[in-house]
Amino acid sequence: MATAAASAQPRLAPAKTDKYVDNKRKDDVRYANMIAAKAVADAVRTSLGPKGMDKMLCTAAGDVIITNDGATILNKMEVTQPASKMFVELSKSQDIVAGDGTTTVVVIAGAILKQCMNLLSKGVHPTIISEALHRASGKAVEVLTAMAVPVELSDRESLVKSASTSLNSKVVSQYSTLLAPLAVDAVLNVVDPAKPDIVDLRDIRVIRKLGGTVDDTEMVKGLVFDKKASHTAGGVTRVENAKIAVIQFQISPPKTDIEQNIVVSDYSQMDRILKEERNYILGMIKKIRATGCNVLLIQKSILRDAVTDLSLHYLAKAKIMVVKDVERDEIEFVTKTLNCLPIANIEHFREEKLGHADLVEEVPVGDGRIVKITGIKNMGRTTTVVVRGSNQLVLEEAERSLHDALCVVRCLVSKRFLIAGGGAPEIEMSRQLGAWAKTLQGMESYCIRAFAEALEVIPYTLAENAGLNPIAIVTELRNRHANGEINTGINVRKGQITNILEENVVQPLLVSTSAISLATECVRMILKIDDIVNVR
Numbered sequence: 001m002a003t004a005a006a007s008a009q010p011r012l013a014p015a016k017t018d019k020y021v022d023n024k025r026k027d028d029v030r031y032a033n034m035i036a037a038k039a040v041a042d043a044v045r046t047s048l049g050p051k052g053m054d055k056m057l058c059t060a061a062g063d064v065i066i067t068n069d070g071a072t073i074l075n076k077m078e079v080t081q082p083a084s085k086m087f088v089e090l091s092k093s094q095d096i097v098a099g100d101g102t103t104t105v106v107v108i109a110g111a112i113l114k115q116c117m118n119l120l121s122k123g124v125h126p127t128i129i130s131e132a133l134h135r136a137s138g139k140a141v142e143v144l145t146a147m148a149v150p151v152e153l154s155d156r157e158s159l160v161k162s163a164s165t166s167l168n169s170k171v172v173s174q175y176s177t178l179l180a181p182l183a184v185d186a187v188l189n190v191v192d193p194a195k196p197d198i199v200d201l202r203d204i205r206v207i208r209k210l211g212g213t214v215d216d217t218e219m220v221k222g223l224v225f226d227k228k229a230s231h232t233a234g235g236v237t238r239v240e241n242a243k244i245a246v247i248q249f250q251i252s253p254p255k256t257d258i259e260q261n262i263v264v265s266d267y268s269q270m271d272r273i274l275k276e277e278r279n280y281i282l283g284m285i286k287k288i289r290a291t292g293c294n295v296l297l298i299q300k301s302i303l304r305d306a307v308t309d310l311s312l313h314y315l316a317k318a319k320i321m322v323v324k325d326v327e328r329d330e331i332e333f334v335t336k337t338l339n340c341l342p343i344a345n346i347e348h349f350r351e352e353k354l355g356h357a358d359l360v361e362e363v364p365v366g367d368g369r370i371v372k373i374t375g376i377k378n379m380g381r382t383t384t385v386v387v388r389g390s391n392q393l394v395l396e397e398a399e400r401s402l403h404d405a406l407c408v409v410r411c412l413v414s415k416r417f418l419i420a421g422g423g424a425p426e427i428e429m430s431r432q433l434g435a436w437a438k439t440l441q442g443m444e445s446y447c448i449r450a451f452a453e454a455l456e457v458i459p460y461t462l463a464e465n466a467g468l469n470p471i472a473i474v475t476e477l478r479n480r481h482a483n484g485e486i487n488t489g490i491n492v493r494k495g496q497i498t499n500i501l502e503e504n505v506v507q508p509l510l511v512s513t514s515a516i517s518l519a520t521e522c523v524r525m526i527l528k529i530d531d532i533v534n535v536r
Contacts, residue, residue: 026530030120033083033526034113040079040087041110044070048103048458050168051466051492066393068171069400070103071095083526090522094515099407100166101511104458109519111457115450116527124443130524132447137520139436139448140429140455141513147425147486148417148509149501153191159184159412161504163405165421168505170401172394175214179398182219182385183405189221189383191413199410203382205333206402208395211366216388217398222357222374223337224384225297229362229371230322232312236294237362239321244295244355244373246326246335248344251284251311253277255304281311284346289318291351295360298324299331299342321360323371336380338373411508421507422489422500423459427477429516430455451520459490466492473497 046053047068057065057076067073074088087106094105112133119129151158163183167176190203207226229237264270288296296315298306307315307324315322326334335342338355358375366388387402389395412418419425433452437445456474463473473490476497480488489500500506 027120029531030126030527030529031117033081033529033532034117036081037083037087037526038110038113040074040077040084041106041113043077044073044103045107045110045461046465047073048107048169049462049465049492050173051462052103052169053465054171064393065396066171067397067400068103068169069397069404070106072400074102074106082532083529086522086526090518093518095407097514097518098411098508098511100404100411100507101515104511105515105519107457107461108455108515109522111454112451112519112523113526115454116523119447119450124447126527126530128443129447130527132444133451133520133524133527135444136433136448136451137516139433140451140516143429143432144419144425144509144512144516145417147428148419151412151416151418153188153196153413153416156184156188158418158506159188159409162412162418162506162508163408165505165507166404166408167401170404171397172214172401175217175398178215178217179402179405182217183402184409186219186383186385187406187409187413190381192381197414199413201403201406201410202333203336204406205382205384206399207370207384207386208399209365209368209370209386209388210392210395211368211390212388213390214388214394214398217402218386220372220374220384220386222372222376222379222384223334224373224386225323225326225371226368227323227325227371228369230307230312230315230324232309233316235312235316236319236321239294239360240358242295242321242357242360242373243291243293243351244297244338244340244357244360245288245291245293245349245353246297246299246331246338246340246342246355247349248299248331248342249346250301250304250306251281251298251315252305252308253280278310281308281314285311285314285318285320287346287349288320291349291354293349293351293354294319295321295357296323297326297334298322300325300327333382337382337384338376339378339380408508408511411510415508415510417509418506419509419512420487420489420500421505422491422503423462423477424481424487424489424500425512426455426458427474427481427489428486431478431481462490462492466490466495468492468495 047055047070052068054066054068055073071091074091079085079088090109091102091106094102116129160180163180164176167173167179186204187199191199207224229235312322331342340355341353343349343353356377357373360373362369362371387395387398389398430452433448437448437452459477460470460474463470480497487499487501488497491498491503
């Protein structure tokens with residue numbers, strides 16, 4: 001009865017200040033995000049450095065890619081967890097900003113996440129960790145900038161050293177002595193004195209050609225088309241003192257705008273149609289020939305054939321060399337290189353719109369042929385690189401490696417400072433941030449110390465991937481830096497600690513500063529997420 005009476009009494013209404021917060025769910029979501037993102041970082045960690053392992057990527061179509069480029073590995077990886085996708089985007093961001101350090105940025109972010117998990121398990125609030133990481137990132141960039149050595153674009157040797165360092169960790173590292181100077185020369189060729197801090201890599205065209213070895217890779221001061229000239233009716237394949245036209249119209253009989261059928265009832269009408277077609281094409285070719293043009297670059301047409309066998313026959317008779325099916329997106333590069341204007345209509349065909357070159361010829365390369373234009377008059381600031389390789393896998397990896405080397409030189413053009421490689425900047429940042437953390441108070445001090453420890457993952461991983469004792473190497477490295485040897489790093493080839501600047505292992509400042517900033521920014525975003533909501 002007493003129990004029944006007690007249950008009959010009305011319950012007290014909860015105070016307005018009382019509230020129920022399910023922190024368990026938030027912690028679970030945050031923890032799941034961190035575990036997933038860290039798994040991505042661990043997947044590419046073994047690819048870091050000159051002694052890093054390569055990954056074999058197999059696509060659904062059965063294609064195979066062998067690479068140790070972080071951006072390529074993550075881009076091809078099938079990632080479904082949202083936080084893991086943030087690490088893939090992080091690698092892409094680093095590729096856009098610096099072009100190199102795509103593996104480094106993900107490994108650093110993974111190490112910072114691991115330290116954040118430890119701090120969260122001790123009860124530190126995510127917002128406090130986030131603010132501390134932001135301050136630590138700013139201080140780390142200051143440390144890097146203080147370590148940097150200024151470099152001039154006239155100092156070609158330093159630029160080559162930096163490009164070589166980027167190539168040393170690639171599959172094609174044995175060709176770094178060829179590719180590094182080639183990358184430097186290609187970038188310096190396209191630097192505009194009016195805008196000395198800006199390099200557009202779209203002005204450097206890389207063409208892959210199967211056959212030969214990477215040693216056969218060459219830079220062409222001119223223009224190269226990965227297709228052969230027209231051989232129909234004995235077409236011309238070599239022209240000296242060329243006058244080149246880039247045309248965007250068709251040298252073929254016109255078609256009506258709407259689909260129509262013409263019924264021809266007798267042979268005389270058929271002959272008349274063919275005669276009109278011949279006269280139409282001949283009229284166009286006479287206009288082209290009248291300007292002195294002897295090389296035609298014809299844009300690929302989607303409406304109808306850009307050229308017919310009949311027009312190719314007449315062009316061959318007129319001794320005009322024809323390169324057809326030039327892609328629409330190549331036209332801008334071609335006209336900039338030749339310093340000419342694209343011609344959209346036969347009525348606008350003028351001599352002043354033509355480009356001039358000493359030689360246009362078709363040359364055999366590997367198992368195919370290419371058209372090479374050299375000695376261009378008033379050539380635009382562009383360059384072309386023909387990459388060679390014995391098989392498709394090597395060819396693709398050589399192109400990716402060359403792209404990274406070009407990006408490194410571009411970084412040095414936009415921010416002209418070099419720093420040592422081999423884990424030296426990371427250890428120096430870790431040491432100075434650790435010392436700075438001791439001067440601070442409260443939770444912030446713990447968070448910054450954790451950030452400093454996370455940076456040691458780079459030298460640790462470099463040593464681990466090279467088969468060295470990582471604990472002994474990192475401890476010795478710390479000791480040397482504490483004694484003021486700030487350019488001391490891990491020489492993985494000799495398996496010992498040396499002055500890394502003297503070993504010519506250098507990298508652009510922009511690669512390291514962007515890696516630290518982007519990694520910290522990504523980790524802070526993951527930290528702030530406490531729930532995942534699926535929306536329609």
